[in-house]
Amino acid sequence: MLCQTTKRLYKTCLVDGGRTCHRVDPRSALSQTFSAVRSDVTAGDLHDGPFSLIVHGRRETFLLVQFVDSGQVVEPDLLRAGAMQMQTPIHSYLFNSSGLLLLANTTATSSLKARGMTDLANMQLADLLIEEGRRQPDAAEQALHSILVDKQPAYRITLRNRGRSILFEMWWAEDLVLLEPAVLVNSFDITSQKEVEQQLEDAKRQLLIQNEHLELRNVQLEEVHEATCQEKARLLEEQQGLQDRLKKALELHLHPKTSVDTATVADKIISMFDDMLQGKVIEMADVLELRNAANGAKDLRQPVNFQEQLMHRSGLSQDVGASMIELLQGDSHSSARRWASSMSSKRTVERLRPRRSTMDAVPSLHRNDISIAPTPRITSDEPEDAIVQVDRPLVPELEQLLQAASDTSSFQFDMFQLCKASINKPLSALGFFVLSGSGLLQMFNIPEQKLLNLLSRIEEGYPDNPYHNRVHAASVFHMMHLLIHNGLIQQGVLDGITMIGCYLAALCHDYDHSGFNNDYLIKTRNPLAITYNDISPNENHHVAGAYTMLMSSPDYYFSKDMAVEDRNILRAAMIELVLATDMKKHFSVLSQFQMIKPTGPASSQPDGHGHISASLGDLAAQQKMLIAQVALKCADLGHLASQHELHRRWVDALTEEFFRQGDQERAKGMHVSPLMDRNETAGLIKSQVGFFEIVALPLFKQYVELLPMAQPVLDAVKANYQYWHHVHHLHDGCSKDV
Incomplete structure (x- = not known):
């Protein structure tokens, strides 16, 4: 009757020790599925139209078969929440009110099997609470009573086994399948956590030590850098001095400086004003000398004592000096x-x-x-x-x-x-x-x-x-x-x-x-x-x-x-x-x-000789x-x-x-x-x-x-x-x- 009525069935969730089976066509698995069903499913439970078959229970022996209208849309957030719970690295378990394991996430299942616990379908909460190799039924009973009877919001217990301390945290939960109270259990390896924390602390301390060394090294490098900069500045100054000396030597070779000062009185006055504006200290002797030169000058735009300079201090011969005087001044x-x-x-x-x-x-x-x-x-x-x-x-x-x-x-x-x-x-x-x-x-x-x-x-x-x-x-x-x-x-x-x-x-x-x-x-x-x-x-x-x-x-x-x-x-x-x-x-x-x-x-374009004019x-x-x-x-x-x-x-x-x-x-x-x-x-x-x-x-x-x-x-x-x-x-x- 089910085969005649159901056009298309999907087996969406088959829990086998925490594993979810893949989706299959129910027509190919229908005979083996219904041979294991021991609930009284009647034709009235079936509805015309597309159905999904959700099976909850143990491997090869199903506790419950529930038919759900596949036309109903499952909330995406619920699917995501289930995926997160199954994939979290925290060991999570769901026990019913009798202490029987209903579900364990992937991480917990792998850990249990690694410890030789393969019969997960019959696992009790007392099997999880182990102290020094012994089951702790009393502890399990106490936990269930505190959560389900005393309605405590949370219950914690720490047990030591194989040299490691395990913290169990428990909360009241609801089995959404059977709509019955259940207990959600998370376990934490405190010793591992402490070891990790200690490792982190050691690493932090090591990083601090390294940081101190780096800071010290940085200070040393800064000192070296400063010394290098000072040495560089000294070398640049020395280089500039050598360049200036070379330039002066070349100038003396190509253009020997005469002892003739061609700066005019006006030039000297303006130069002194410029020095004053720049905050330079002006010697009183220079001021008096310039004052006397200005008083004695017939023309402020002529060099000071030009004739005397040419005739007596220029190094020029008398006739050359006289010719320059006649050319440039001429009284x-x-x-x-x-x-x-x-x-x-x-x-x-x-x-x-x-x-x-x-x-x-x-x-x-x-x-x-x-x-x-x-x-x-x-x-x-x-x-x-x-x-x-x-x-x-x-x-x-x-x-x-x-x-x-x-x-x-x-x-x-x-x-x-x-x-x-x-x-x-x-x-x-x-x-x-x-x-x-x-x-x-x-x-x-x-x-x-x-x-x-x-x-x-x-x-x-x-x-x-x-x-x-x-x-x-x-x-x-x-x-x-x-x-x-x-x-x-x-x-x-x-x-x-x-x-x-x-x-x-x-x-x-x-x-x-x-x-x-x-x-x-x-x-x-x-x-x-x-x-x-x-x-x-x-x-x-x-x-x-x-x-x-x-x-x-x-x-x-x-x-x-x-x-x-x-x-x-x-x-x-x-x-x-x-x-x-x-x-x-x-x-x-x-x-x-x-x-x-x-x-x-200044012009943005250089002239033909590379100058910016x-x-x-x-x-x-x-x-x-x-x-x-x-x-x-x-x-x-x-x-x-x-x-x-x-x-x-x-x-x-x-x-x-x-x-x-x-x-x-x-x-x-x-x-x-x-x-x-x-x-x-x-x-x-x-x-x-x-x-x-x-x-x-x-x-x-x-x-x-x-x-x-x-x-x-x-x-x-x-x-x-x-x-x-x-x-x-x-x-x-x-x-x-x-």
Whole structure:
């Protein structure tokens, strides 16, 4: 009847000594299952539909068979709780009220079988409670009574067996199958637990000991680390000291420090203020010394006791020291007195000569009034204005040279080659090529033809002096072009109109130069010295003469149609730039330049030489102009950064120009200026070394510190200085041998 009614039966739980049998199809196990059932199951207990057969009892002899509707869903939490109970490592047992074992979890079953207790179906609670190998029925009875009768919430008993103490904990429970009271028992091996605890305690103690050792070792390592750091710091300091000594030794070899202190009074005052702001102690003696220097200084922007230093403490010869004084300071009054003294021996002769008018006695500036042999010019059959027309095509050689000259990535160029290729017009050729391609003409609506006319006229205004000629002007323009595109633009120093001013200032900075320095013009009462009150007569004339020529004809006056503000800025820039090239203002300009500090953020992109340049764009306009002035000063001395052969050629040209001035001074009965006597050439090498050390190297170094993209220029200057320094030592050695 069961087989006919049941469509599908599942044997879900068959307990056999704590083991759960797997699910089987009841149709294959139905005969053996019902042959063992001894409960009175009737057909009425069966329900139509799917059933599950749950069998509880002993192996092969079942105590109970219960049919449950398999359509009912068992709570998942109950299944999980049963799985947890069966798999826990704690020994757990369930006994009925008579003390008969109903269920033991997997851990407990394995332990019992390991001790030889195989008949788990008939196991009593007394069989579990063993003390020294003997069953304890009384203890079992007492436990059952306490839990089931006395209703104690828990009962504990500790028994010792085989040298181990076992703790039994018991609670009241319910047999959910028979719905009868039961006792849940958990057993704990206290000895093992104590052993584990002792092991843990020993391990903990060992860890503490190890930790103490580690802490001690850590302290030792920290001491070693600190000592190592101190030793490292000492070695680094020693290394730095050795590097400094090596650097100083190299500097002394390549750039021996002179005993000349070129710091101005203003520099020293500002330096003292900086020390005070940094909290440094200022000695009263230093304050008094600086106070006395300031009181005795005619110009706070000039070095203290510069003349005395050069003449007595610099190690320079008298003539070299005197030439440096005349170049960089030049007291016009004392110079005049020296000139008057040099003329006193000729007064008797002068009285016997026919007297001339006062104006006739003033030496003229113009070239045709001074006996100077012109330097050889590059001759050609072409007329003077051969390249004046804008649309005239360039010959390939000239175009290649102009391309090379305008390349801002290279600081080396032979301007003499361009002079030859351009038929003695290097200034107008290079000037027009650069400016017409700069975009500035379009920006300010400058007509190309007017610009070319102006450039040609400026070039014609350069005499054929050995040094201050059109080739020199083109070289200065070229170097200024390189400096503009290697720092001045990138760091925000120049705007468009100021850039035009820089280019034009370079073009006309020596316009109509007579070949004589300012001291000569002042001593001879030249009209330019009279006109400009002995203040930078050459430089004032260069910019004034160029501007006069610019405005003299509509063919040249390219800036006439500019906005008034732009015209004013352009003129002011040209004046300030050209006047700053007077070497008498060198220390004043350089002293102010040293005070400039970048205010803008550094560029995130390195320049072509690996430098990260700080922006100068937020500086005041006057500070930007000061930077441009120093740039033009560097460009004016640009031949110091030329390749050695070209540099030496320029030095020879300048020396010849000096000698020609000396010839004129001798012819006029004047005292020949230092290093301008062609009969005394021994001081030439020393003068070059002194000029590099006192003027050139400090100038270029300070410029590169602020505008590091110009580093190749400084490197080239150092290379030429090294050459002169080497020659100087060779010359001294030969002199000593003689």
